[in-house]
Amino acid sequence: MIESRVADGGAPAVVFDHVSKAFGAKQVLRDVSFDVRAGEALCILGRSGTGKSVTLKLIVSLIKPDQGKIWIEQDEITHLNESELSRVRRKMGFLFQDAALFDSLTLYDNLALPLARLTDKSPQEIDFVIDRVLGEVGLASDKAKTPSELSGGMRKRAGLARALVLEPKILLADEPSSGLDRITASEIDELLLRQKTEHKTALIVVTHDVRGARRLADRIVVLDKGNLLAEGTFAEIEHSESAIARQLVTE
Amino acid sequence: MFETAGEVSVFGFQAVTDLFRLPFEGQQIRQQLAEIGSKSLPLVVASGFALGAVLTLHTRSTLVTFGATAWIPTVQALAFFLEIGPLVTGLLVAGRVGSGIGAVLSNMRATEQIDAIESLSIDSFKFLVVPRIVACTIALPILTLFLDFAGLLGGFASEYAATRTSFQLYITQSFESFEWSNFYAPTLKTAVFGFIIGTVSSFLGYTTNEGAAGVGRAATRSVVASSLLIILIDVILIKFIFFIFPESAL
Numbered sequence: 480m481i482e483s484r485v486a487d488g489g490a491p492a493v494v495f496d497h498v499s500k501a502f503g504a505k506q507v508l509r510d511v512s513f514d515v516r517a518g519e520a521l522c523i524l525g526r527s528g529t530g531k532s533v534t535l536k537l538i539v540s541l542i543k544p545d546q547g548k549i550w551i552e553q554d555e556i557t558h559l560n561e562s563e564l565s566r567v568r569r570k571m572g573f574l575f576q577d578a579a580l581f582d583s584l585t586l587y588d589n590l591a592l593p594l595a596r597l598t599d600k601s602p603q604e605i606d607f608v609i610d611r612v613l614g615e616v617g618l619a620s621d622k623a624k625t626p627s628e629l630s631g632g633m634r635k636r637a638g639l640a641r642a643l644v645l646e647p648k649i650l651l652a653d654e655p656s657s658g659l660d661r662i663t664a665s666e667i668d669e670l671l672l673r674q675k676t677e678h679k680t681a682l683i684v685v686t687h688d689v690r691g692a693r694r695l696a697d698r699i700v701v702l703d704k705g706n707l708l709a710e711g712t713f714a715e716i717e718h719s720e721s722a723i724a725r726q727l728v729t730e
Numbered sequence: 731m732f733e734t735a736g737e738v739s740v741f742g743f744q745a746v747t748d749l750f751r752l753p754f755e756g757q758q759i760r761q762q763l764a765e766i767g768s769k770s771l772p773l774v775v776a777s778g779f780a781l782g783a784v785l786t787l788h789t790r791s792t793l794v795t796f797g798a799t800a801w802i803p804t805v806q807a808l809a810f811f812l813e814i815g816p817l818v819t820g821l822l823v824a825g826r827v828g829s830g831i832g833a834v835l836s837n838m839r840a841t842e843q844i845d846a847i848e849s850l851s852i853d854s855f856k857f858l859v860v861p862r863i864v865a866c867t868i869a870l871p872i873l874t875l876f877l878d879f880a881g882l883l884g885g886f887a888s889e890y891a892a893t894r895t896s897f898q899l900y901i902t903q904s905f906e907s908f909e910w911s912n913f914y915a916p917t918l919k920t921a922v923f924g925f926i927i928g929t930v931s932s933f934l935g936y937t938t939n940e941g942a943a944g945v946g947r948a949a950t951r952s953v954v955a956s957s958l959l960i961i962l963i964d965v966i967l968i969k970f971i972f973f974i975f976p977e978s979a980l
Contacts, residue, residue, distance in 0.1 A: 539849045565851040579846035581838075593850040596753075645850075 490552065491516045492649050492681035493538055498547030500533060507533050509705045510547070515698075517648065518679035520671075522692040524727045525702035531685040532576070534702070535651045538683065539573055540564050551649065569597060572647035576654040578638030580626040586613070586637050587622040590644045597645065608644060616640045616670060632663035639670055649681045650674060656688045668694050689728060701727055737937075742929035745863045748856045755861050762865035766827045770873055777822055778815070778877035782884025785809065790892060799893075803903035806885040808912065815878035816916050817964055820923035822877075823870060824956035828931040831862050832952030835935025836945045844936070859936055863928030870924030871917050878917075911975040919967045926963060927956045 491514040500508040507530040515521045523531045536542050537549060540556050549556050551567050559567065580589050590609045594600055600608065613619045616636040626634055635655060642650060652671060656664030668691045675682045675695075686692050692699065692713075699716050701708040701724040709716050709724035716728045786806055793799050835858060838844050847854040886900045931952035938944040 536845070541845050541848055561853065565853075568849060568851040571849070573846065573849040575842045575846055577841060579842040581843055581846070582841075593852070597851055641846075641850075 491550070492519075492552060493683065494548075494550035495534070495538070496548040496550065498534075498537060498544045498549060500530070500537060500542070500544050507705050508537075508544075508702075511702070511705070511707045512547075513700050513707070513710055515649075515681045515683055517681050518675060519697045520675050520682035520684065520695045521698050521700060522696035523683065523685045523700045523702060524687070524689070524692060525708075526723075526727075527687075529702045530705045531702055532653050535573070535653050535683065535685055538649075538651060539568060539571055569645060570647055571649045571651060572642030572645065574635070574638050574642045574650070574652040574655055576657060578626070578634040580629075580634060580637055580641065582626045584625070585622065586618065586624050586626070586629070586640075589626075589637065589641050590622075593641070593645055612640045612644050615643070615673075617666075632659050632666070635659065635663075635667055636670070639667065643674065646678070647680065649683070652682070652684045652686075654685060654687065656686060656691050661690075664688060664691060665694070671695055692728075699728065738930060738933050741859075741933045741937075742863070742925065744855065745860050745929065745932075748853075748860050749864060751856070755856060758857060758861035759864050762861045763869060765830075766823070766862070766865045767869035767872060770823055770826055770869070771876060773826060774819055774822055774873045774877045775880040777818065778810075778880030779884035779887075781814065781818065782806065782810065782881035782886075783888040784884075785814070785881070786885040786888035790889075800903065802889060803882075803885065803900050804907050807882060807904035807908060810878045810881040811908075811913055812916050815874050815881060816920045816923065817960070819870060819874040819877045820920060820927070820960040820964075821957055823866070823873060823924070824927050824931075824960060825953055827866065828927045828952040828956040829949040831866075831928065831931040832935040833945055833949040835859075835932060836938040836940075836948035837942075839936065839938055840941050840945060855936070859932045862932050863925060866924035866928030867921050868924070870920040870927070874917050874920045915971045915975050919964075919971065922963060922967060923960050926959050930956045930959060 494514040496512055498508055498511050499506070511530075511534070513521065523534060525531050533542065537544055538551070540549075540559070544557060551570060554563075554567050556564065556567055580586075581592070584592065587609060590612065591605055594605045594608060609622065610619060613622055616639055618633060618636055618640060621629065621633065626637070629637060639655070650671070655667045655671060659667065671682060671684065672695055674680045682695065684692070684695055696713065698710065698712055700710050701716060701719075701721065703723050708721040709719040711719070713728060716724050719725055786802060789802050789805055790799060793801060838858070844854045844858070847857060882901070882904055886897060889895050889900060934952045934955065935948045938948045940947060
């Protein structure tokens with residue numbers, strides 16, 4: 480399946496190739512494969528504890544798979560050393576479930592940290608980039624605040640700003656709408672969608688929010704108990720042979 | 731237990747080797763020195779002063795019996811510089827800083843902040859752990875000096891209240907029987923205490939995998955393990971100091 484998609488759509492940004500992962504006796508992923516191209520949004524749906532967040536952490540190489548290969552553009556990352564991984568990770572932005580902002584730093588410093596350490600931008604350029612990115616997520620006037628002074632929705636947007644500050648080619652989002660009201664959740668979805676369409680970013684979103692997934696996703700992957708149950712467009716999943724997959728995409 | 735001891739040793743060794751690997755985390759080290767050193771200062775000085783005063787009161791009541799009250803400043807200085815200062819500073823910092831490091835790092839692990847640092851291509855070990863261990867190692871000898879001198883001041887205050895002795899006389903008597911080796915070897919051994927506090931509490935916080943519930947446990951374990959190790963290592967270091975500097979043995 481992956482080979483045929485490469486043939487008709489160019490090289491994927493992310494390829495997850497027959498990946499398995501277990502924690503102790505618990506098998507979290509079993510022989511899972513999918514791919515995502517630049518400018519495409521893939522939503523991963525599934526019940527809690529089915530390996531969705533683990534999938535994202537495998538892509539950014541925070542954990543290593545037991546079997547299988549993971550490609551980020553031209554790099555197969557499962558055997559890279561730390562300095563090579565560092566280069567590959569710069570292509571990716573990660574919006575964590577609870578934003579994972581550094582709570583001892585202000586919002587400005589949260590965004591300035593990767594810019595100061597990983598780029599050779601001057602302080603003025605860093606100011607400019609932070610103002611632009613915070614403006615995009617609607618937090619331009621809050622940069623002096625610490626994470627504890629932000630609401631849940633603001634923290635999510637701040638986490639998204641930090642994920643975008645290095646202009647990633649691949650954006651990973653773990654439950655971007657969890658714990659948010661419907662209006663704030665759709666604002667976050669809108670920001671993700673804009674990133675995909677305007678910057679041709681490859682988007683991989685783990686979510687339980689079917690409404691948000693319908694708005695964002697070009698394709699859906701359904702995981703259950705570590706197995707890939709179904710993959711395709713919403714329409715294809717709605718007619719899938721798997722009852723669980725059909726149930727998951729029904730609001 | 732031996733497995734954990736081995737893991738902590740490897741953890742500490744990695745911190746030492748990472749210290750000399752670029753980029754140098756100067757800003758983080760300065761920040762941690764302020765957090766660990768400056769903010770511990772009031773606690774250390776207050777404790778030293780109170781201990782000095784109390785120790786003098788006890789010593790006086792005993793030495794009066796033998797008509798040897800003139801020895802109070804000497805006994806006070808030797809007690810503080812040789813053992814009370816280094817050990818009490820180590821235990822105080824283990825309580826205040828060790829629990830803080832354990833709690834902060836385990837909270838960062840539980841809330842995915844460490845994962846976020848890694849995902850930003852930043853080496854979280856070098857960024858979070860190395861500066862804390864270095865700051866503890868540097869701060870402990872300095873804090874020990876503050877506690878030692880605060881102890882002498884507390885002793886003087888107590889003596890002044892009892893006998894109206896002069897400050898100059900008290901200080902002169904304090905250092906009358908003092909050798910240079912009585913001073914620097916016990917003070918410098920606290921750098922080892924600092925390294926132990928930094929390494930053990932960072933290890934327990936950084937490697938925890940127990941979610942939010944693990945934060946409190948990591949803080950408690952950090953204090954207990956650091957304090958116990960300091961007391962045990964103190965015995966070994968004293969024997970070592972006597973071996974290297976035989977003149978420092980009283």
